[in-house]
Amino acid sequence: MKMDATTNSGETALDMWSKRLTRWLTRLIYGISRHWLLLVNVLFGLFYLVLPALAPALMLAGQEKIANVLYTIFRPLCHQLPERSFFIGGPQAVYSLDQLTQLLGVDGVPMRFVGDASIGYKIAICQRDVAIYLAWVLTGVAFYWLRERLRPLSLKQFALFCLPMAVDGFGQLFGLWESTWISRVATGGLFGVATVLLVYPYLQRGMAEVQTATKQENLVRDE
Numbered sequence: 763m764k765m766d767a768t769t770n771s772g773e774t775a776l777d778m779w780s781k782r783l784t785r786w787l788t789r790l791i792y793g794i795s796r797h798w799l800l801l802v803n804v805l806f807g808l809f810y811l812v813l814p815a816l817a818p819a820l821m822l823a824g825q826e827k828i829a830n831v832l833y834t835i836f837r838p839l840c841h842q843l844p845e846r847s848f849f850i851g852g853p854q855a856v857y858s859l860d861q862l863t864q865l866l867g868v869d870g871v872p873m874r875f876v877g878d879a880s881i882g883y884k885i886a887i888c889q890r891d892v893a894i895y896l897a898w899v900l901t902g903v904a905f906y907w908l909r910e911r912l913r914p915l916s917l918k919q920f921a922l923f924c925l926p927m928a929v930d931g932f933g934q935l936f937g938l939w940e941s942t943w944i945s946r947v948a949t950g951g952l953f954g955v956a957t958v959l960l961v962y963p964y965l966q967r968g969m970a971e972v973q974t975a976t977k978q979e980n981l982v983r984d985e
Contacts, residue, residue, distance in 0.1 A: 788976050795972040798965065799909075803902045810887070810895035818850040818883035821876065829883075833876055836886040844875045844884050846946065848892060852882020856889070856943045889943050890927070890950035897954030905962050914963035915956060923956030 794801065813832055820829035836842070845859040854861075862871045865881055877883035885892060905912070915923070927949035934941045 792973060792976040795969040795976070798969050799902065799906055799962075803899055806895070806902070807899045811892075811899060814886035814892070815850070817886040818877065821883040822851045829876075833874075833886050837874075840887040840891050841873075842884070842886065843873060843888060844871060844877070846888045846890070846941075846943075847884035848889055848943075849877055849882035849884050852877070852880070854881070857881065888946070890931075890946040893947040893950030894954040894957075897951040898958055901955045901958040902962065905958060905966075909962070909966045912959065912963050915960045920956050920960045923952050923959075927953050 814836055817829045817832040817836075820826070820832070833842070844862055845857060848855050849857065857865070859871060862875075862881075863869070866875075875884075887895075930941050930945050930949045933939050
């Protein structure tokens, strides 16, 4: 059949394929708008939590090449300092810089040091990032039950949630104090929660509008 052939209704084959493609894309968009929260939680959790934790697990299993690929992937996203990272497979989950120096018997610990068999291997993102992403995912899961009642944070409220992390980070940067793993986890967790409370209500509203618009086109039906 030629592309310019017409049906009894006067439609060309191109018109028919265009309608089918439009219908398929509309249904895809509608499906994403209905299940966006599940998709975001799963994808976010896999990439920012599972993969970073998989890196030390692979090192412990002797799969160093694959593990190093994961460390490299997350390198642009995090400083990966060993003294600010959680370790897996060793006697301790956290080490200070002084402890690492003594355990390794060196004058300076390499910035990208991933660990070894004696002390364990670090997660591919730092302690603060682990807290941010874990809080982000957990709050995203809780949002499923709260989304009909929650209003987005104002920018002032969001800034208040972020203030502890800014104080902790800048205080360490300028040498006023040394942050601890507890302060990193606490302040990072607050930031993760705040981000969801600021962004997700707007996403929920937008996705609801998408569902309404696609239903009005009579191209989808309620499941």
